[in-house]
Amino acid sequence: MMPSGKPTDQMNRRGLLLSVAASGLVAACGGGGGGSSGGGGGGSSSSSSSSSSSASSSSSSSSSSLPDPATAPSLKTQFASHFKIGFAVDPWLTSQSPTHDLLLKHASTITAESVMKANPIGVSAGVYDFTQADALIAFAQANGINVRGHALVWHQTSPSWFFDGDRSDMTAYKALVRSRLETYVTDVVTHFKGKVYCWDVVNEVTSDDASATYRNSDWYQIFGSDFIDYAFRAARAADPSVKLFINEYSTEDAAKRGRLMTIVQGMLDRGVPVDGVGHQMHINTGYPSAAQVEAALSDVEAKGLINHVTEMDVSIYNDSGSCYSGTGCLPALTPGTAAFNTAMTTQAQKYRELFNVFTAHTSVQAVTMWGVADNHTWLDNYPVARKNYPLLFDAAGGPKAAFWAIVDPGFTP
Numbered sequence: 494m495m496p497s498g499k500p501t502d503q504m505n506r507r508g509l510l511l512s513v514a515a516s517g518l519v520a521a522c523g524g525g526g527g528g529s530s531g532g533g534g535g536g537s538s539s540s541s542s543s544s545s546s547s548a549s550s551s552s553s554s555s556s557s558s559l560p561d562p563a564t565a566p567s568l569k570t571q572f573a574s575h576f577k578i579g580f581a582v583d584p585w586l587t588s589q590s591p592t593h594d595l596l597l598k599h600a601s602t603i604t605a606e607s608v609m610k611a612n613p614i615g616v617s618a619g620v621y622d623f624t625q626a627d628a629l630i631a632f633a634q635a636n637g638i639n640v641r642g643h644a645l646v647w648h649q650t651s652p653s654w655f656f657d658g659d660r661s662d663m664t665a666y667k668a669l670v671r672s673r674l675e676t677y678v679t680d681v682v683t684h685f686k687g688k689v690y691c692w693d694v695v696n697e698v699t700s701d702d703a704s705a706t707y708r709n710s711d712w713y714q715i716f717g718s719d720f721i722d723y724a725f726r727a728a729r730a731a732d733p734s735v736k737l738f739i740n741e742y743s744t745e746d747a748a749k750r751g752r753l754m755t756i757v758q759g760m761l762d763r764g765v766p767v768d769g770v771g772h773q774m775h776i777n778t779g780y781p782s783a784a785q786v787e788a789a790l791s792d793v794e795a796k797g798l799i800n801h802v803t804e805m806d807v808s809i810y811n812d813s814g815s816c817y818s819g820t821g822c823l824p825a826l827t828p829g830t831a832a833f834n835t836a837m838t839t840q841a842q843k844y845r846e847l848f849n850v851f852t853a854h855t856s857v858q859a860v861t862m863w864g865v866a867d868n869h870t871w872l873d874n875y876p877v878a879r880k881n882y883p884l885l886f887d888a889a890g891g892p893k894a895a896f897w898a899i900v901d902p903g904f905t906p
């Protein structure tokens with residue numbers, strides 16, 4: 494049941510596996526190619542109705558009963574004094590139930606799950622398709638929601654035309670590819686100037702294992718680390734006020750974070766205009782600890798940079814490292830069973846302990862969940878096809894124990 498993986502996906506999974514094995518940690522983390530586009534259907538998506546009936550079916554009631562959904566506070570109001578809060582979403586979902594109403598009530602920021610990456614936008618050199626991205630921006634602007642830009646340079650979504658050319662003359666070839674990169678970054682940042690408040694300029698450039706500092710991507714193989722500088726400098730020149738981020742997964746792992754901090758310090762030393770670090774936070778109910786996340790935020794603060802939590806979800810499966818190369822994944826949990834209810838409880842506790850860390854750090858200026866409700870999550874297809882329930886709202890849009898745990902300190906999950 495492994496999803497069909499592109500070579501890059503497999504490299505990424507292998508990298509993760511090495512990382513997990515080396516650290517002895519078990520992490521659910523980013524990078525796989527997911528790509529479900531159909532809403533995922535966890536079977537229980539009952540109707541729309543208003544927000545009053547309780548978390549119906551479903552999917553997410555823990556053994557203890559949950560408060561009346563009608564009393565759920567708005568997350569954007571609840572956390573307004575700390576950080577923007579929001580969700581990843583693509584335009585086709587914004588009109589659907591329960592996504593639409595949840596976004597309007599709770600989101601002060603959204604991120605494009607797919608449509609602002611270079612593979613939909615960069616059709617060919619100098620040719621762009623902004624249709625879907627502009628639709629998301631229009632939705633955000635119509636509803637007073639801010640937009641994070643994601644992501645200008647990511648090895649998994651860099652179209653092959655960037656790398657076309659004759660490599661027999663590497664000096665000329667590098668000049669050509671550099672010019673394509675700088676033109677792309679300049680044009681895209683210019684297009685969205687004033688419409689996004691920050692950009693993930695580069696995504697996942699850190700090596701997963703100790704044998705290297707940088708990921709050995711196509712970009713790195715051509716330029717070494719210079720492509721990072723080119724991208725950040727072009728972005729800054731195109732928009733002097735947008736905040737520029739380096740985004741990464743497993744930042745809570747001290748060894749990987751050490752490599753990321755080496756990269757960041759090098760950028761600072763060279764005067765590369767980086768404003769912040771994005772922590773993806775694809776985690777699970779058993780990992781990481783509050784102390785590990787605390788350390789990740791503190792290391793970034795020590796560099797004088799902003800923290801964003803950019804892609805948070807809490808998988809209910811604490812898989813071993815081997816699952817990420819396709820074996821040994823835990824079986825799917827069934828809603829309503831004792832094991833499922835326990836997972837909902839531990840998930841709520843993990844959300845609470847980490848939100849307590851986030852709110853304690855003024856450097857944390859935005860927290861984004863990688864999805865809105867459990868009816869649509871990339872984790873239904875990664876690391877294997879298996880229904881997951883990683884978000885704050887159940888498939889019907891009802892607030893889960895995890896939601897109540899972060900908004901109500903008196904709530905017992």
Ligand code: 9MR
Binds near residue numbers: 527529773804
């Ligand atoms: O969740 C996203 C999935 O729907 C897309 O198909 C995929 C490729 O665009 O990207 C996924 O989001 C990734 C994010 O952009 C970067 N970190 C890892 C996320 C999950 O793979």
